[in-house]
Amino acid sequence: MTEKRSYRRLESTKELQRVMTRYYGMSNYFRYWGKPLGRKLAWVTSGAPVELLRVFKIHPVYPEQYGAICGSRKVSGELCQVAEAQGYNQDLCSYARAHIGSILRPDLAPMKGLPKPDLLVACTNICGTVLKWYEALARILQVPLIVIDTPYQPGEVTPQAKQYVLRQLEAAVVELERVTGVRFNEKKLDTIAEKSRQVTTLWREIKDLCAAKPSPLNAPDLFIHMAPIVVLRGTDTGVKYYSLLKKEVEQRVQEGVGALEQEKVRLVWDNIAIWPHLFKFFKMFTERGACFVADTYTGGWAMDFSEGNTMETLATTYTEVFLNRSAQYRARQIIDQIRQFDADGFVMHSNRS
Amino acid sequence: MTRSAVEQLVETASLTGREIMERYPDRQFFGFTCSYWPEELVLAAGMEPLRLFPVNTRAMPPELPSFSCSLARGVLAELKGTGLKKLAGLGQAQTCDTMQCLGSIAQGAFPEQVLELVPPVLLAAPGAREYYHEELKALWQKLLGLSGEAAKEENIAAALNIFQRMRQLVRQVDEMRPRLPSPLVASLLRAGQLMPRQEYVTLLEEAVTALAGYEETGTGKIGILLSGPVLEKDSLYLMIEELGGRVLVDDTCTGTRHYAEDPAEEAGAGRAGSVEGLLEQVARRHLTMPLCPCRHRRLEERSEYLQSQARERGVRGAILVVRKYCEPHAFDAVPVAKALQQQGIKALVLELEGADVGGQERTRLQAFLESLG
Numbered sequence: 001m002t003e004k005r006s007y008r009r010l011e012s013t014k015e016l017q018r019v020m021t022r023y024y025g026m027s028n029y030f031r032y033w034g035k036p037l038g039r040k041l042a043w044v045t046s047g048a049p050v051e052l053l054r055v056f057k058i059h060p061v062y063p064e065q066y067g068a069i070c071g072s073r074k075v076s077g078e079l080c081q082v083a084e085a086q087g088y089n090q091d092l093c094s095y096a097r098a099h100i101g102s103i104l105r106p107d108l109a110p111m112k113g114l115p116k117p118d119l120l121v122a123c124t125n126i127c128g129t130v131l132k133w134y135e136a137l138a139r140i141l142q143v144p145l146i147v148i149d150t151p152y153q154p155g156e157v158t159p160q161a162k163q164y165v166l167r168q169l170e171a172a173v174v175e176l177e178r179v180t181g182v183r184f185n186e187k188k189l190d191t192i193a194e195k196s197r198q199v200t201t202l203w204r205e206i207k208d209l210c211a212a213k214p215s216p217l218n219a220p221d222l223f224i225h226m227a228p229i230v231v232l233r234g235t236d237t238g239v240k241y242y243s244l245l246k247k248e249v250e251q252r253v254q255e256g257v258g259a260l261e262q263e264k265v266r267l268v269w270d271n272i273a274i275w276p277h278l279f280k281f282f283k284m285f286t287e288r289g290a291c292f293v294a295d296t297y298t299g300g301w302a303m304d305f306s307e308g309n310t311m312e313t314l315a316t317t318y319t320e321v322f323l324n325r326s327a328q329y330r331a332r333q334i335i336d337q338i339r340q341f342d343a344d345g346f347v348m349h350s351n352r353s
Numbered sequence: 354m355t356r357s358a359v360e361q362l363v364e365t366a367s368l369t370g371r372e373i374m375e376r377y378p379d380r381q382f383f384g385f386t387c388s389y390w391p392e393e394l395v396l397a398a399g400m401e402p403l404r405l406f407p408v409n410t411r412a413m414p415p416e417l418p419s420f421s422c423s424l425a426r427g428v429l430a431e432l433k434g435t436g437l438k439k440l441a442g443l444g445q446a447q448t449c450d451t452m453q454c455l456g457s458i459a460q461g462a463f464p465e466q467v468l469e470l471v472p473p474v475l476l477a478a479p480g481a482r483e484y485y486h487e488e489l490k491a492l493w494q495k496l497l498g499l500s501g502e503a504a505k506e507e508n509i510a511a512a513l514n515i516f517q518r519m520r521q522l523v524r525q526v527d528e529m530r531p532r533l534p535s536p537l538v539a540s541l542l543r544a545g546q547l548m549p550r551q552e553y554v555t556l557l558e559e560a561v562t563a564l565a566g567y568e569e570t571g572t573g574k575i576g577i578l579l580s581g582p583v584l585e586k587d588s589l590y591l592m593i594e595e596l597g598g599r600v601l602v603d604d605t606c607t608g609t610r611h612y613a614e615d616p617a618e619e620a621g622a623g624r625a626g627s628v629e630g631l632l633e634q635v636a637r638r639h640l641t642m643p644l645c646p647c648r649h650r651r652l653e654e655r656s657e658y659l660q661s662q663a664r665e666r667g668v669r670g671a672i673l674v675v676r677k678y679c680e681p682h683a684f685d686a687v688p689v690a691k692a693l694q695q696q697g698i699k700a701l702v703l704e705l706e707g708a709d710v711g712g713q714e715r716t717r718l719q720a721f722l723e724s725l726g
Contacts, residue, residue: 167480
C-alpha cells in the first residue's frame, strides 16, 4: 500500500525520476555503450572533484548513493551481514558494509549491484571512512585507486592546504591520462567546471527560496532532489534539471504555496537523512505542521565555486566543504541557517554512519 | 630503600596524567593523544609532552555519542575534570573522524589552548612534505605563544638529542623482547609517553643495562605479533604472558610504533639546533614511520610491513586489537589478518572496550594460543 504523504508533491519529481532512471540505466548498461567506445567507469565518493573525471569521459558511479538506495529498499541489513561474514566489523559505516556486501552478493543487491569499475576515486573531504572503504574496494576489485587528501580545516582554509590539494589534483590528471589514454584538455575542464558552478548555484538558490513563508520545500524534498547534485555535477542534464526545479519552487513562492498544507513550525535538520524511513519519519513532523525549511546535509553540495584558475578553484572548493570543517564552523552554519530561514528550532540527528 | 630505574619506570607507567602533573609540579605539561603529535616541538618550546590516556573507559561525556571509542570519551572526561586544568594546552593531531571532533569539542574545555595539527593522510602524496612543513611551522609559533618562550637553538638541539637517544634506547629494549616479559616492556615504553623526557632517558639508560637481570630464557613462550590502537594498561600483555605467549612485535599506538624511526633517516637528520632542522626532522620521521591505519602510502604497505615484522621476529600468531568503535583499525583488521594468514600466521581479531581484558578475552586468548600449539 502506498504511504500517504502529508505534503505537496513537486511536479519536478517526475523529471527527477526520469533523469535518475536514465543515469542508472546508463550506468547499468555501461558495458554495452561505454566499453565499445573505450570509456572508463569509476566509483567515486560524493565529494570528489568529479569534473576532472568528466574531462576524460569517465562515467562516475557513486557507492554512497547506492548505500542510500540499499537503505531505502530495506536490504541494507542483509547486505551488511554479508560483509560482516567477511570480517568487517558491525560497527563500521553501514553504507560501506552494505556496498561491500553488494559486491560479494550481487544477487541480494538492488540492480544486482553497481557495474564494476575501472578505477576508484576517493576524496577525504566528507569523512575518514572513505579512505578505508575505498582501500577495501581496491583490494576486492584489484583496480587502481586514486585518493585525494583534502586536509581537515579546523579554522580558515590554509594556503598550504590549497596548494597540497592542487598538487594532488595535478598528479591525478597524470594518472587519469595513464588510465584512459586520453590527453588532458584544460579548456574542457573549464567548461565542465562552469556547468558544475551553475548546478551548485542553482541548488543553493533553490535552498535559499525556502526562506519564504510558508517554505516551498520540506527536508524530504531536498533529500530526494539532491540526487542529481551528487551524480550530475558538471553536466548539461544537471543544469537543465535544477533550472526546472527552481522554476517550480519559485512559482510556489510567488503563489504562497508551501510544502505543507499548513506550516506552523519552522525547523532546521542537521545530518544525513533516515533513508529507510524517510517519509514515515518526517510524517511525524508534517502531521503537526512542522516543516524543515533548511538542512546542513544537502548544503554540502551547494558549493560556492570561486572564480579563477579552474584547478585552483577545484582544490579550494572541495577542501572547504562543511563536512571538512570544525564543529565550531558547523555550529555557526546551523545558527546562520536558523537566522536566515527564521526557524523556530533545529533537530540534530545522531547517526552511526 | 632506593628503587631501581626499572621499578621507577614501571611505577610511573601506571600513573594517570593528573598524578604525573602532581609529581612534577614545577613543569609545564602539554597534553596530546596521538603518536603523530610532534613531541619534539613541545619540548623545544619549553613544555613537557604528556600523552593523555582515559582513566575511566566507561565515561560518557554528553558531548560525544555513546558510539564513540572509549579513548575519546575517556580523554574528554579527563579534560572536563579538574585534574588536567593545569595543562598548558592540548595538541590534537588529526587522525580519525572521532578524534577530529574531540579537538573541536575540547576547545570548549580549553579555550585558546587546543592546538590542532593536520598531518597529511597520504604520506607520500605530491606536495605532502611541503604541506606538512608549513603546518609544523605554524604549530611551532603557536606552541611558543603558549609557553611564552622564545625559540632557542640550545633548546631545539637538546630536544632533538633527547628524542634521538630515547628512540635508540627503545630500539634496544625492543630487541630484547624475546627474553623480557611483555608487560614489563609495555610499561617501559608507556612511561616514555608520560614522564618528563629527559628524566625518562636518564632512567631508561640505567634500566637498559639492568634489564639483563629480568631476562628469561628457555621459557617456550609462543611468539605473538600485537597490533592495534592505544593500550593504556598492561592487562592484555599480562594475560598473553600468563597464557604462554610473548609479544615479540608490538605495533600498537603506544608500543614500538610510537617510537619508530628509520636509523638511516635519523643519521641524516638536518641542521641540529635550527628551527628548520627541527621541523624537517619531525616531518621526515612522520612521513616515513610505519603506518597507522589512519594514514596511507601504498595500498598493501601496512600488511606487508607487519608480515615482514612477523617473519623477522619469528612470531607464530597475531592478535589484532580493535578498540570498540575504532573504524580505521576495524577496517584494517580484515586485510591484515588475511595477509598474515596467507603467510601461515594465525590471526585473532580481538575487540576490546578499552585496554582491560576479562574472562571472555581469557577464553578466546587461551583457545587461540592453544591452537598455535
